[in-house]
């Protein structure tokens with residue numbers, strides 16, 4: 001199955017330049033591994049540059065560029081450097097993100113703001129800088145890795161769900177402006193994936209949660225999730241789900257057909 005998937009995305013990415021954010025771990029690192037193994041020119045960004053340099057060492061077509069999405073004022077400069085370094089960007093994969101492990105009322109508002117700043121505002125600044133250049137050139141593909149939390153917001157994920165739903169609003173609204181100019185827009189929403197997302201999630205005080213939660217521990221592996229994303233992007237799908245379990249599909253059905261029941265179940269569920 002994996003081999004058929006591989007063949008089906010490589011043709012689209014070959015001869016393109018790809019910028020992947022959140023490339024130092026999890027889904028982003030797996031995306032860069034797959035692209036690097038296929039010889040696709042890829043720029044890998046995040047804050048932990050030691051991990052990016054490791055990817056750079058392993059794949060000749062991969063290079064690293066430091067990026068902090070919380071530093072909105074600097075994002076334009078980094079985007080200009082990325083554009084220059086790659087000689088133009090064909091595909092931007094906005095994958096970087098942090099999650100939340102705290103109730104709304106108990107959380108310091110500054111920690112809620114931090115989640116929204118990185119996941120939504122920083123991603124918007126970056127997308128703005130790259131989309132302007134792509135529009136001028138008349139081609140490009142912009143991707144956002146969102147979350148099932150955008151459709152099924154669970155307790156203790158208020159800011160995270162808001163940021164991810166915000167990405168859906170932002171990117172959907174951009175379509176009407178940018179698709180007529182030759183750009184493609186894709187939203188990939190994962191279910192649960194075994195990564196560091198819960199470990200680095202922010203608690204009430206802004207400290208790291210520091211735990212690999214059960215949903216992540218038993219989730220899909222990052223490499224399979226990355227390939228599903230690459231296949232969806234190669235098919236230029238506008239919005240698609242990845243790493244979905246039967247349980248999550250049932251939750252989606254309830255959201256559509258019996259939302260009252262879903263909210264009651266979620267209110268009783270012990271979400272970490």
Ligand SMILES: NC(=O)c1ccc[n+]([C@@H]2O[C@H](COP(=O)([O-])OP(=O)(O)OC[C@H]3O[C@@H](n4cnc5c(N)ncnc54)[C@H](OP(=O)(O)O)[C@@H]3O)[C@@H](O)[C@H]2O)c1
Nearest residue numbers: 022024025026027046047048068069096097193195196197
């Ligand atoms: N794992 C899941 O179950 C799951 C489910 C749904 C959606 N997602 C989404 O998938 C995406 C990838 O997450 P993951 O699961 O692979 O988690 P991960 O292993 O924690 O990776 C998150 C990436 O984002 C980067 N990042 C965090 N803060 C950043 C900042 N301020 N500036 C730039 N980069 C930053 C991290 O790099 P540095 O710390 O080095 O900067 C890291 O490379 C996220 O958008 C997440 O919301 C994950």
